[in-house]
Amino acid sequence: MEPSPLEKADLVQILLVILLFLTLMGLFFVPHWGIDYQVSTLLFGALFFFYGGIKKMFRAQKHQQQFYWYKQAFILYGVLLLLVLLYLLQEKFIGPNVPDASAIHFMSAFVLLPAACICLFAEAFFLFRGLMQRRQQPERMETDVPLRQTARSRPQPKEAREDE
Numbered sequence: 001m002e003p004s005p006l007e008k009a010d011l012v013q014i015l016l017v018i019l020l021f022l023t024l025m026g027l028f029f030v031p032h033w034g035i036d037y038q039v040s041t042l043l044f045g046a047l048f049f050f051y052g053g054i055k056k057m058f059r060a061q062k063h064q065q066q067f068y069w070y071k072q073a074f075i076l077y078g079v080l081l082l083l084v085l086l087y088l089l090q091e092k093f094i095g096p097n098v099p100d101a102s103a104i105h106f107m108s109a110f111v112l113l114p115a116a117c118i119c120l121f122a123e124a125f126f127l128f129r130g131l132m133q134r135r136q137q138p139e140r141m142e143t144d145v146p147l148r149q150t151a152r153s154r155p156q157p158k159e160a161r162e163d164e
Contacts, residue, residue, distance in 0.1 A: 013051060020044040035092050039085060046081035049074045073130075076123040083116040 023044055027037040053075035060067035069075050090108045094101050 010055070013048070013055075016044055016048040016051060020048055035088060039088060039092075042081050042085040042088070046078045046085065049078035049081065053078060070122065071126050073123050073127050076119050076126070080116050080119040080123065083112050083119065087112045087116070 020041065023037055023041040027041055030037070053069070053072045056072060056074065057067050057069065087108060090112075091105065094104050098104065
């Protein structure tokens with residue numbers, strides 16, 4: 001007996017999608033509420049992508065396949081969203097009353113934004129490379145040499161042999 005689609009569904013992933021959807025709706029329909037919806041959208045988005053990447057990692061380990069976290073687009077995108085979230089939070093909570101606030105903003109921008117760009121470029125590279133590999137696989141299958149007939153099922157009549 002096969003389990004129903006609801007039993008197959010991952011409840012954590014469904015919950016993260018619902019929360020992400022709700023925050024996106026709040027972000028679009030109530031934009032004057034400010035950074036709170038931006039932060040929650042980034043947080044739920046990062047958690048969703050991390051969770052998807054970790055699920056892939058456990059599936060690969062279960063099948064004893066080699067898995068590098070830094071080559072997975074979901075995990076890289078989750079890191080990217082967390083870095084952007086950290087940048088937004090430091091911009092929000094380090095106000096002008098903090099001594100050397102401009103230096104703190106500069107240093108965090110100097111560290112977080114290049115790291116986010118590295119994640120973005122690595123993600124784009126691995127996505128592009130994966131798409132190119134998937135696109136080349138059917139071509140390889142078409143160029144394979146067809147298998148030769150090793151044994152005949154029955155003897156051919158003389159007319160069929162002459163036609164060849």
